[in-house]
Amino acid sequence: MQIKLNNIRFRHGKPKKREKIDPSSLILKGLDLTIESGSKVAIAGLSGSGKSTFLQLIKGFTQPTEGIVELDGINPHLDKRLELFDQIGYVFQYPEHQLFAPTVAEDVGFGLRHAKLTALEKETKIRQALEAVGMQDSVFSQRSPLELSGGEKRRVAIAGVLVLEPKVLLLDEPTAGLDMSSRIALFELLKNLNEEQGTTVIWVSHQLEEILEHAPRMLALHQGVFVADGAPEEQLASESLRSLFGWEEPPALTLRRWLYENHGIDISRPWLVEEMAKACQSILVRNVPCPQAVI
Numbered sequence: 669m670q671i672k673l674n675n676i677r678f679r680h681g682k683p684k685k686r687e688k689i690d691p692s693s694l695i696l697k698g699l700d701l702t703i704e705s706g707s708k709v710a711i712a713g714l715s716g717s718g719k720s721t722f723l724q725l726i727k728g729f730t731q732p733t734e735g736i737v738e739l740d741g742i743n744p745h746l747d748k749r750l751e752l753f754d755q756i757g758y759v760f761q762y763p764e765h766q767l768f769a770p771t772v773a774e775d776v777g778f779g780l781r782h783a784k785l786t787a788l789e790k791e792t793k794i795r796q797a798l799e800a801v802g803m804q805d806s807v808f809s810q811r812s813p814l815e816l817s818g819g820e821k822r823r824v825a826i827a828g829v830l831v832l833e834p835k836v837l838l839l840d841e842p843t844a845g846l847d848m849s850s851r852i853a854l855f856e857l858l859k860n861l862n863e864e865q866g867t868t869v870i871w872v873s874h875q876l877e878e879i880l881e882h883a884p885r886m887l888a889l890h891q892g893v894f895v896a897d898g899a900p901e902e903q904l905a906s907e908s909l910r911s912l913f914g915w916e917e918p919p920a921l922t923l924r925r926w927l928y929e930n931h932g933i934d935i936s937r938p939w940l941v942e943e944m945a946k947a948c949q950s951i952l953v954r955n956v957p958c959p960q961a962v963i
């Protein structure tokens with residue numbers, strides 16, 4: 669599903685008839701962009717810059733004050749095609765706080781309650797969604813969500829979105845509060861969904877290393893305007909952009925730049941630690957000190 673934003677301006681509250689909108693009241697101030705079907709995009713930006721609002725507009729939770737959001741060339745609000753928003757899955761920040769059913773299976777299957785499917789078909793979909801997030805149906809389906817670990821709860825919540833087989837997956841800071849192995853498992857899942865099923869994945873993150881590793885495209889939102897759009901390694905190489913956000917250069921990028929500038933070694937994406945370490949090792953045997961930032 670292609671997502672197109674045409675001059676989106678947004679502020680909370682419906683404007684009165686003929687009201688001239690005060691630009692300082694706007695949260696989003698003129699967003700123009702296209703996200704092609706099957707893309708993987710990370711949204712970065714400081715707290716309060718409008719990242720969640722941007723996701724909510726795509727999902728149709730809220731309507732733009734001005735401008736149009738098009739899904740596959742259709743304006744769902746104007747063309748009365750609100751069912752298009754059902755093809756978009758939304759994973760809230762800390763979605764595990766919204767688990768409420770007595771069992772994992774019931775929670776994951778909640779979104780299917782009105783679907784015209786047999787009980788067996790529903791069970792199969794629930795099992796597949798749980799398996800997609802690395803949870804065995806036989807182990808977890810009858811347990812109470814309350815007795816799961818934080819990472820397991822998060823996976824159950826994501827399974828509850830995946831069970832609806834969305835074409836687009838929006839995730840608001842999906843790795844917040846997760847340990848390293850849960851983060852790795854989550855990105856493996858997103859990679860598989862994106863590459864094998866062509867699911868468009870758009871996620872908000874404050875973690876530059878995570879963006880650098882997993883996002884071919886990064887959008888950086890500053891005070892309601894996208895000030896960067898492109899490959900994160902290129903965007904994050906800009907000192908002026910980093911200083912606008914108060915970001916440090918991620919160590920992987922420092923090391924990659926150092927390898928290239930000093931030794932002509934061009935490590936291409938993905939920047940596997942092993943590959944970088946091997947390159948460093950080959951230099952260290954020649955007694956060249958590594959940059960301080962990466963030691």
Ligand SMILES: Nc1ncnc2c1ncn2[C@@H]1O[C@H](COP(=O)(O)OP(=O)(O)OP(=O)(O)O)[C@@H](O)[C@H]1O
Pocket residue numbers: 680695713714715716717718719720721722
């Ligand atoms: N219901 C609301 N009414 C009025 N203002 C709101 C409402 N919800 C959010 N805001 C304001 O809109 C702005 C953007 O909020 P948003 O949640 O989109 O930011 P964000 O970039 O996702 O922040 P964070 O990284 O902290 O989650 C903030 O200034 C926030 O206070």
